Amino acid sequence: MTTRPEADANSAHPFPDFPHPRSSACPFGVSPEMRALRDRGAVSRVRSWGGSTPWVVTSHAEQKALLADPRLSADFSHPGFPSPVDPEKAGRGRRDMSFVGMDDPEHARLRRMVSGVFTVKRMRALRPVVQKMTDDFIDSMLAGPRPADLVQALALPLPSLVISRLLGVPYEDHEFFQTNSRTIVSSVATAEARSTAHTNLAGYLDDLVARKTTDPGDDLLTQLGERVGAGELTRQQAASMGVLLLLGGHETTANMITLGTLLLLEHPGQLAAIREADDPKVIADAVEELLRYPSIVHLGRRRTALEDIDIAGETIRAGEGVILLSELANRDPSAFPDPDTLDLTRDARSHLAFGAGTHHCVGQPLARMELQILYPTLFCRVPTLRTAVETDQVPFKHDAVIYGVHELPVTW
Amino acid sequence: MKINVDEERCCGAGQCVMLAPEVFDQRDEDGIVMLLDAEPPAEQHGPVREAAEMCPAAAIRLSEGT
Ligand code: HEM
Numbered sequence: 001m002t003t004r005p006e007a008d009a010n011s012a013h014p015f016p017d018f019p020h021p022r023s024s025a026c027p028f029g030v031s032p033e034m035r036a037l038r039d040r041g042a043v044s045r046v047r048s049w050g051g052s053t054p055w056v057v058t059s060h061a062e063q064k065a066l067l068a069d070p071r072l073s074a075d076f077s078h079p080g081f082p083s084p085v086d087p088e089k090a091g092r093g094r095r096d097m098s099f100v101g102m103d104d105p106e107h108a109r110l111r112r113m114v115s116g117v118f119t120v121k122r123m124r125a126l127r128p129v130v131q132k133m134t135d136d137f138i139d140s141m142l143a144g145p146r147p148a149d150l151v152q153a154l155a156l157p158l159p160s161l162v163i164s165r166l167l168g169v170p171y172e173d174h175e176f177f178q179t180n181s182r183t184i185v186s187s188v189a190t191a192e193a194r195s196t197a198h199t200n201l202a203g204y205l206d207d208l209v210a211r212k213t214t215d216p217g218d219d220l221l222t223q224l225g226e227r228v229g230a231g232e233l234t235r236q237q238a239a240s241m242g243v244l245l246l247l248g249g250h251e252t253t254a255n256m257i258t259l260g261t262l263l264l265l266e267h268p269g270q271l272a273a274i275r276e277a278d279d280p281k282v283i284a285d286a287v288e289e290l291l292r293y294p295s296i297v298h299l300g301r302r303r304t305a306l307e308d309i310d311i312a313g314e315t316i317r318a319g320e321g322v323i324l325l326s327e328l329a330n331r332d333p334s335a336f337p338d339p340d341t342l343d344l345t346r347d348a349r350s351h352l353a354f355g356a357g358t359h360h361c362v363g364q365p366l367a368r369m370e371l372q373i374l375y376p377t378l379f380c381r382v383p384t385l386r387t388a389v390e391t392d393q394v395p396f397k398h399d400a401v402i403y404g405v406h407e408l409p410v411t412w
Numbered sequence: 413m414k415i416n417v418d419e420e421r422c423c424g425a426g427q428c429v430m431l432a433p434e435v436f437d438q439r440d441e442d443g444i445v446m447l448l449d450a451e452p453p454a455e456q457h458g459p460v461r462e463a464a465e466m467c468p469a470a471a472i473r474l475s476e477g478t
């Protein structure tokens with residue numbers, strides 16, 4: 001083992017408790033307790049739910065290396081897997097989340113059935129469609145009452161409409177699709193309502209895959225339907241991939257839309273540069289920094305070691321849980337000088353907001369494109385946009401798995 | 413400079429295609445990397461090094477020298 005004295009709950013140096021919610025004093029940063037984990041080293045142990053003692057990885061370099069390391073498993077069902085939610089409180093088991101909870105080669109087999117949708121070429125072709133959708137949502141917002149809630153007016157409906165287009169959800173079903181997906185990601189809906197909405201959507205997508213075999217379109221569910229026909233997939237597997245794509249890209253993109261807007265409003269000098277930019281690179285760099293700074297998919301990529309791994313002077317044993325904290329990697333001063341300053345002109349591209357390695361966000365080319373369109377369009381079309389409440393009155397989701405705000409009242 | 417890409421590791425992120433489109437492309441069916449030029453001319457070395465550095469899957473290996 002290591003030379004550092006092993007600590008446990010009974011000794012004088014217990015492992016620090018984990019996790020800690022963000023503090024309202026610093027809504028875009030990490031809590032002091034989480035920050036203190038960095039002082040314990042690149043790799044150290046914490047005490048979490050049920051007395052478990054997983055490892056946390058705090059540095060950028062070690063996280064990047066470990067996320068691309070096949071000795072770490074993302075399989076939720078592994079006994080050592082460090083659960084992101086307290087199993088006592090969560091109550092029910094994990095839902096089927098398709099390939100995000102699998103390891104290669106099966107993970108790659110399934111993922112590669114959908115990844116072709118997100119190529120650089122396809123994203124370029126989709127750009128004008130997303131621009132039009134964004135303009136239409138802004139038109140409706142401007143036609144409605146003030147203040148408006150940016151979450152409901154723009155942030156949630158835009159990614160949902162985009163992904164339903166990619167999947168091939170017929171226009172007449174959008175209402176049903178949006179209502180149910182909104183319930184799943186709603187923070188006010190009961191667990192029961194969310195579970196019903198999840199079942200509704202999974203059932204709906206399952207039917208739709210079947211319909212696509214007789215009424216094909218130029219869309220992802222048609223392609224998956226063909227694979228079902230060829231015996232490469234079951235219909236249920238195809239439907240759960242659809243649910244994963246929908247859910248994986250819905251609240252994440254929505255929260256980036258609202259938090260990014262809020263950050264830009266708080267930095268008017270930097271916002272002016274975005275508004276005036278005619279070089280797409282300025283916008284692209286700004287989006288990377290807006291992704292790095294709040295690191296919304298926080299509280300760790302979760303993995304289990306399949307073999308002993310020597311790293312940063314420690315040995316992670318086979319079977320032990322590992323939590324890779326992107327919110328700390330993205331504020332690591334050796335990767336990002338002066339990391340606690342928002343600087344939209346810095347080179348932030350190596351951030352880990354989309355993870356890394358084999359599970360690196362499959363939807364990131366789409367998310368980046370949506371954000372690159374959204375911020376300049378919003379601020380150019382609504383130049384007087386401002387929040388209708390003080391920042392300290394904005395309801396942040398302090399303990400949510402994906403960080404964001406419950407609502408963002410804006411006016412203009 | 414000689415480039416090696418590991419298709420097994422590649423997660424189809426397309427970073428390389430954006431940084432060095434003359435050297436890397438993506439397969440239409442799954443977005444996995446296609447190497448267009450394994451020994452690119454000197455003016456491509458900068459973008460290629462950046463692509464290798466940025467690749468989220470560490471799928472691009474370079475042997476420098478020639
Ligand atoms: C700004 C928005 C987004 C953020 C911050 C984000 C973040 C992430 C992160 C951190 C992971 C890695 C999970 C892990 O390593 O365990 C991930 C995976 C994933 N994301 Fe995203 N995501 C975003 C948008 C999207 C979009 C738009 C889609 C779909 C259209 C999507 C679909 C997925 C899927 C399917 C995975 C699983 C990949 C795999 O396991 O191979 N995400 N995302």
Ligand code: SF4
Pocket residue numbers: 417421422423424425426427428429436438443444445463466467468469470471472
């Ligand atoms: S950047 Fe890396 S992961 Fe992305 S397509 Fe190129 S080789 Fe593959």
